Amino acid sequence: MEWWQFLLAFFSGLGILLIIGLPVAFAFLLVNMVGVYFLWGGTSGFNQIVMSIESSISTFVLVPIPMFVLMGAIMFHSGIARKMIDVLDHWIGFVAGRLAVLAITTGAVLGALTGVAMGSVAILGSALLPEMRERAYAKSMTLGPILASGSLAILIPPSTLAIVLASLGGFSVAKILVAIVVPGLLLAVMYATYIVLRCVLNPKLAPAYQVPQVPMSQRLKETFIHLIPPVSIIVFVILAIFYGVATPTEAAALGAFVTCILAGLYGYLNWKMMRTSIASATSLSIMVLIILTGSAGFSQLLSFAGVTTAITNFATDLPVHPIILLILMQLVVMFLGMFLEQTSIVLVTVPIFLPIINALGWDPIWFGTIMMLNLEMATITPPFGLSLFVMKGIAPPDVTIGDIYKAAVPFILINILLMALMIAFPQIVLGLPNMMN
Amino acid sequence: MQLLEKFFTWIVNFFAVLAGLLLVAIMLATVFKVGLRGVAGRGIIGIDQLSGTAMVYMTFLGGVWVLRHNAHVTVDLVLSGARTAVRRNLIVLNSVVGAIICFVVSYYGFVAVQTSLARGIMVVQELEIPRAIGLFPIPVGALLLGIEFVRRALAAHRGAFDDEQEPKLEA
Amino acid sequence: QEKVTLRMVGAFPIGPSPTAEIGNKFMEAVNRLGEGKVEIRYLGASDVVPTFDQPEALVNGVFDVWYGAPNYWAGVVPGGDFTELSDLKVPDGGPGSEIYEYLVDMFAGKGVRYLAHAAGDVGVGTHKLSTNFQVESVEDLQGKKIRVAPLLRHFVEAVGAEPITLPPSDIFLAIDRGTVDGFTWPVADGYTNNGWEEVTEYLVDQPMYRSGAGLAMNLDKWESLSPEVQDILTEAVVEAQTFAQDWFLKNEQEQIEKMKAAGMEILPISEEESEKWTEIANDALWEYYQEVLSEDQISEVSRLLGRE
Numbered sequence: 006m007e008w009w010q011f012l013l014a015f016f017s018g019l020g021i022l023l024i025i026g027l028p029v030a031f032a033f034l035l036v037n038m039v040g041v042y043f044l045w046g047g048t049s050g051f052n053q054i055v056m057s058i059e060s061s062i063s064t065f066v067l068v069p070i071p072m073f074v075l076m077g078a079i080m081f082h083s084g085i086a087r088k089m090i091d092v093l094d095h096w097i098g099f100v101a102g103r104l105a106v107l108a109i110t111t112g113a114v115l116g117a118l119t120g121v122a123m124g125s126v127a128i129l130g131s132a133l134l135p136e137m138r139e140r141a142y143a144k145s146m147t148l149g150p151i152l153a154s155g156s157l158a159i160l161i162p163p164s165t166l167a168i169v170l171a172s173l174g175g176f177s178v179a180k181i182l183v184a185i186v187v188p189g190l191l192l193a194v195m196y197a198t199y200i201v202l203r204c205v206l207n208p209k210l211a212p213a214y215q216v217p218q219v220p221m222s223q224r225l226k227e228t229f230i231h232l233i234p235p236v237s238i239i240v241f242v243i244l245a246i247f248y249g250v251a252t253p254t255e256a257a258a259l260g261a262f263v264t265c266i267l268a269g270l271y272g273y274l275n276w277k278m279m280r281t282s283i284a285s286a287t288s289l290s291i292m293v294l295i296i297l298t299g300s301a302g303f304s305q306l307l308s309f310a311g312v313t314t315a316i317t318n319f320a321t322d323l324p325v326h327p328i329i330l331l332i333l334m335q336l337v338v339m340f341l342g343m344f345l346e347q348t349s350i351v352l353v354t355v356p357i358f359l360p361i362i363n364a365l366g367w368d369p370i371w372f373g374t375i376m377m378l379n380l381e382m383a384t385i386t387p388p389f390g391l392s393l394f395v396m397k398g399i400a401p402p403d404v405t406i407g408d409i410y411k412a413a414v415p416f417i418l419i420n421i422l423l424m425a426l427m428i429a430f431p432q433i434v435l436g437l438p439n440m441m442n
Numbered sequence: 443m444q445l446l447e448k449f450f451t452w453i454v455n456f457f458a459v460l461a462g463l464l465l466v467a468i469m470l471a472t473v474f475k476v477g478l479r480g481v482a483g484r485g486i487i488g489i490d491q492l493s494g495t496a497m498v499y500m501t502f503l504g505g506v507w508v509l510r511h512n513a514h515v516t517v518d519l520v521l522s523g524a525r526t527a528v529r530r531n532l533i534v535l536n537s538v539v540g541a542i543i544c545f546v547v548s549y550y551g552f553v554a555v556q557t558s559l560a561r562g563i564m565v566v567q568e569l570e571i572p573r574a575i576g577l578f579p580i581p582v583g584a585l586l587l588g589i590e591f592v593r594r595a596l597a598a599h600r601g602a603f604d605d606e607q608e609p610k611l612e613a
Numbered sequence: 614q615e616k617v618t619l620r621m622v623g624a625f626p627i628g629p630s631p632t633a634e635i636g637n638k639f640m641e642a643v644n645r646l647g648e649g650k651v652e653i654r655y656l657g658a659s660d661v662v663p664t665f666d667q668p669e670a671l672v673n674g675v676f677d678v679w680y681g682a683p684n685y686w687a688g689v690v691p692g693g694d695f696t697e698l699s700d701l702k703v704p705d706g707g708p709g710s711e712i713y714e715y716l717v718d719m720f721a722g723k724g725v726r727y728l729a730h731a732a733g734d735v736g737v738g739t740h741k742l743s744t745n746f747q748v749e750s751v752e753d754l755q756g757k758k759i760r761v762a763p764l765l766r767h768f769v770e771a772v773g774a775e776p777i778t779l780p781p782s783d784i785f786l787a788i789d790r791g792t793v794d795g796f797t798w799p800v801a802d803g804y805t806n807n808g809w810e811e812v813t814e815y816l817v818d819q820p821m822y823r824s825g826a827g828l829a830m831n832l833d834k835w836e837s838l839s840p841e842v843q844d845i846l847t848e849a850v851v852e853a854q855t856f857a858q859d860w861f862l863k864n865e866q867e868q869i870e871k872m873k874a875a876g877m878e879i880l881p882i883s884e885e886e887s888e889k890w891t892e893i894a895n896d897a898l899w900e901y902y903q904e905v906l907s908e909d910q911i912s913e914v915s916r917l918l919g920r921e
């Protein structure tokens with residue numbers, strides 16, 4: 006079979022299974038089994054599938070996901086999150102779409118420092134989404150910003166993906182970590198601007214309501230009681246990682262634990278609340294992890310069949326102007342990003358891109374940073390993006406996957422706009438790292 | 443039949459509670475490790491590796507409970523817009539497909555566990571533990587998932603399928 | 614006779630990884646020597662089969678030829694990496710030697726055809742410790758947080774350091790922020806590609822074990838090959854092992870130059886302390902082999918390695 010036949014068979018198979026309503030995890034599993042049957046010689050390859058299922062999730066690197074989910078669930082079910090947002094409303098109730106902006110900011114800081122996109126979506130989704138809905142935010146204004154906030158995780162340093170990219174490409178890790186700062190912040194600002202503009206132009210998206218006039222003394226008091234402690238937990242998680250007290254895995258577990266203690270101090274801790282929080286966190290973690298068991302195998306099969314390499318080679322062999330080639334290479338990454346997991350994309354494309362980058366004399370830091378922005382999108386580009394699936398898992402049943410896809414689109418477009426700007430004005434990327442020498 | 447049904451429900455809930463406890467255990471063990479490092483100046487090796495294995499147990503033992511509450515992520519582009527009759531037939535169809543996959547995975551999962559034990563395969567990371575221990579929940583969980591898919595198919599066929607439930611721990 | 618095509622998967626991607634170059638050289642040698650008779654086709658690395666599943670996938674026949682670190686076999690062929698403690702120029706002595714044939718038998722029992730342990734000369738291209746604290750002897754490691762690789766965990770525990778697990782991609786941040794005080798890495802294997810020289814102060818100039826690359830094949834596949842093709846593969850093994858000697862030396866020297874240029878300091882270890890260090894490191898690993906190998910195997914391996 007040719008690579009494009011594999012591609013067609015894989016994607017149409019997956020598409021049909023998803024359309025008839027088979028849960029995503031099982032659709033991946035079935036396609037993987039059929040693929041393995043043909044590629045790895047009959048049923049003997051099934052042994053390997055079972056192992057691939059196990060090794061895709063039996064790693065401590067993924068532990069932050071269930072931990073952040075638990076932390077978010079406790080914050081929501083105990084009422085900590087609601088109190089926090091009430092206080093915030095008393096201060097900045099007049100800002101259009103403030104909760105959406107809050108999602109972006111918290112997501113940027115939290116995801117950024119922990120580097121776990123899905124964790125950030127999970128924590129904000131379980132703590133912030135219900136509050137936004139209560140305040141009658143439109144679907145697009147609740148889902149979109151939370152998705153976008155999660156995607157910032159890999160863009161603001163520290164970013165494991167940036168390190169993988171740099172070490173595979175053999176260029177400076179420090180420089181790429183510095184280089185993604187400006188585009189990362191720029192993207193956060195562009196997201197926030199978009200939200201505020203949309204909400205000002207169409208107030209129905211995030212209804213402003215009469216916030217009761219609260220005297221300053223009370224505002225300050227409630228800030229100390231209800232806002233500062235939970236915010237400190239998030240700050241604590243971040244500082245623990247930043248100062249090297251704990252690995253990201255450890256910091257996430259500490260964060261969940263300290264949140265329990267805080268709920269206890271507030272007197273919210275009771276059997277029913279804990280049971281509800283643990284149940285929703287367990288269920289959400291399971292639905293995310295079980296998808297990972299299938300999607301990892303799917304990426305591997307596409308690589309095994311040579312599909313990923315073939316697509317990349319196909320685009321890079323076309324005789325076109327260098328700038329067109331650059332855009333083509335980014336399109337390949339974007340296309341792969343719709344279906345595959347980020348690290349696999351880096352592993353396959355970088356060795357093929359690298360000689361071209363060198364031959365054309367491009368600055369690899371520039372190219373790498375644009376690619377990072379592109380990869381960042383992969384978690385929220387339909388049809389397959391893990392953040393999209395996490396969101397589907399958290400959101401109430403009336404939110405369809407279509408709603409989620411739609412909500413992601415404006416943020417994807419903003420992302421593409423920024424990529425275009427980075428291609429047109431390389432100094433956006435290179436300004437900061439070039440000052441390092 | 444009803445007794446069997448009751449027994450299965452009991453199993454589903456039992457494993458759900460176990461999954462929840464594993465989640466809490468991962469948190470506590472990790473906190474304990476960091477605490478010990480702070481106090482005794484030395485953590486314990488193996489917690490990270492065991493957390494990874496615990497995630498496999500949590501996912502596969504709790505997976506059936508998530509399915510029962512219809513909480514697995516689905517691309518509901520067509521399903522959400524379909525008429526009741528079409529919807530019901532689609533649920534029967536996808537449940538049958540789901541059941542087949544799960545039974546196949548379960549069978550080959552047990553084979554994989556057996557092969558792994560026979561070959562004496564170990565996972566060598568922080569600790570050295572038999573690979574079979576990590577693989578074991580996969581066939582068990584897949585078997586339960588398969589049975590649940592069959593129940594779903596039957597319920598949808600009878601027209602008694604309710605797909606708007608919230609996952610709750612019922613023990 | 615028809616031409617045989619063998620599919621190869623490796624633990625590290627060819628191109629960016631110097632260790633993967635051993636796999637690449639082996640492939641090139643086979644394709645040159647075996648023209649018209651046998652050919653190796655490279656499928657990919659961890660993007661194709663997850664690194665730690667590769668040994669079992671080889672046994673299951675998912676692909677035919679494998680390269681990676683010798684100790685990745687620890688879970689499938691317990692003690693199959695004992696040449697980490699070898700003091701021969703070529704760790705397994707090369708095809709035909711007593712150690713080599715012993716390994717071929719040992720791996721055959723698990724469905725694998727052992728091909729090679731290819732490394733630099735003794736003490737070249739090995740694991741070395743990088744730290745952000747001064748080190749003069751093993752005692753200085755006590756109580757420090759060290760990122761462990763599976764091979765080094767016995768050593769790290771033996772010296773009373775605290776082992777921390779992290780994927781390689783997290784080392785940069787962990788050492789930068791002090792989550793760990795040090796880590797071990799085969800310096801020759803693209804140390805500076807990871808940018809570690811920018812956030813690490815010292816390299817302790819004390820080699821540990823042999824490192825390098827391992828090569829292996831699916832046993833059924835090997836046995837299905839004609840003697841002529843088997844000979845071609847064996848010849849390619851010798852080429853790869855010879856190539857490894859200079860390759861790891863050259864890479865290690867280049868890496869150390871880059872590390873120095875970035876301001877890293879190479880900490881010398883006195884002869885006396887170095888002997889003690891080696892003894893502790895080797896004993897820790899040997900103790901582990903004693904646990905996983907049978908009594909018969911231990912006495913035989915002990916003889917082969919020249920340990921009394």
Ligand code: NA
Nearest residue numbers: 117158161163
């Ligand atoms: Na980050």
Ligand code: NA
Nearest residue numbers: 343383389390
């Ligand atoms: Na995507």
